[in-house]
Amino acid sequence: MGEFVNVEVSDGIGVIRLERPPMNALNAQVQEELRAAAHICTQDDGVRAVIVFGGPKVFAAGADIKEMADMTYVQMTARAGPLSSAFDAIARIPKPVVAAITGYALGGGCELALACDWRVVAEDAKLGQPEIKLGIIPGAGGTQRLSRLIGPAKAKDLIFSGRMVDAQEALAIGLADRVAPADKVYDEAVAMVTPYLNGPAQALRAAKLAIDGGLDRDLAAGLAWESQLFAALFATDDRAEGMNAFVDKRKPDFTGR
Secondary structure (H helix, E strand, C coil): CCCCEEEEEECCEEEEEECCCCCCCECHHHHHHHHHHHHHHHHCCCCCEEEEECCCCCCECCECHHHHCCCCHHHHHHHHHHHHHHHHHHHCCCCCEEEEECCEEECHHHHHHHCCCEEEEECCCEEECHHHHHCCCCCCCHHHHHHHHHCHHHHHHHHHHCCEEEHHHHHHHCCCCEEECHHHHHHHHHHHHHHHCCCCHHHHHHHHHHHHHHCCCCHHHHHHHHHHHHHHHHHCHHHHHHHHHHHHCCCCCCCCC
């Protein structure tokens, strides 16, 4: 698909694979290729779930600092929006998405992982937002998604200090969802999304929209958003199949329509 980011589809799983050795540094080209990969996975009805994977050695060690080092304020003002929206494209894939993390997920790499629904982390992996050590802050969702995921106090600890956390601490604070041996991380990610491959795709999409969209609303607005999505599912074939299967006491055969 791209020079550094590829999409492979097999058995309903779309794998967004980063391939920019040695550390999968996330330069502008990688960012735009991630956006394109997210679009492919969104539009392809044959993709029922997505894994973001950097390979067996490293997920992504961060942004390409060499590319950023000489950028001016004016240049970064023009680039900051597309940087954030490229990662947001991953977050907006309307299907279950899991990050399979080996090695390092630092800076932009951690932000890419945060854009996924879940994170499977290798036992020897390191995660963090070290941007403060460069005199900057996370700029691709780190301050927002991390604080929503683990709470503002813990997010401030990681972002203010720039320190790395190991897999067990990541699990304890909610940054990781599962921990596995490094050579089993990808398999664990597959196992995590497999239950959804034959599920009701429109209902899964609506559930993700309701949860993610509701976080940006007050309770009343969130409940109204939920009600709208709930009612809309009564126009789907899968809703009819699911309810008829329940009445008939049989397993539903969802088609994703």
